[in-house]
Amino acid sequence: MAFRGPKVWLWRWRRNPLRRRADRVEAWVVLAAWTVTVLAGVLAGLATARTVEHGLARERAEWRPAAARLSEPAPGRAADRPEDAGERVWAEVAWTAPDGSARSGQVRVNPGTDAGTAVTVWTDHRGRLVSPPASASQAELRSTLIGGLGGLSAAAVPFAAGRALRRRLEERRLELWDLAWARFDPLWRGRTG
Structure with missing residues (x-):
């Protein structure tokens, strides 16, 4: 060195x-x-x-929550055990877009959720599904x-x-x-x- x-x-x-x-x-x-x-x-x-x-x-300003309903029962059984409580499955939902047209898509819900259950989804200004916006x-x-x-x-x-x-x-x-x-x-x- x-x-x-x-x-x-x-x-x-x-x-x-x-x-x-x-x-x-x-x-x-x-x-x-x-x-x-x-x-x-x-x-x-x-x-x-x-x-x-x-x-x-x-995105926070334009994306809005919308009320949707499950079109069919969610697959799987309801989480009976606490370790399964965080599991979510894809299920078909339907909602009304801001222009009044009927829309449908898939979102994640708890397993075993019954058809017709109210679910909150996030949509953009055209009524398309989006993920929840990021907080500040x-x-x-x-x-x-x-x-x-x-x-x-x-x-x-x-x-x-x-x-x-x-x-x-x-x-x-x-x-x-x-x-x-x-x-x-x-x-x-x-x-x-």
Whole structure:
């Protein structure tokens, strides 16, 4: 393990007689890559979170509960045991859409529920079945998580591009070292030994 001295802040920007043009270019590449990475991540994350939050708020405003009735008995037996109480099965229900037309579809209900039992379903403005809308706290959590994921995804692109450019600069720097060493090695060969 090589010994490294104390970390010097902003070492890429300090004056140094051994600093080459490639070192200065790398310093600017690192600065630009981190700046773009942070900006892209934050802006994309905020935009994604805002879009998700607006979409979920629109669902809460537009989706309405509707009274429906089971068209046929739900399959299975009524949950007699407490451990079966959380089980739900698909059953056919019928309801009236906002335009007055009769609609039907399948929803999850308790097993063994009798035909004609009242069930609450959620519908959109056209009367189609939808899942219950997310509450305000659920919407906030979802928008935060999806916004964070969107921000990380957007930040990955400039970060990866910066890493690839730095790798290419490092390869070029090593090529230049090889050229310089090939030039000076014959001069030093006779002096050592």
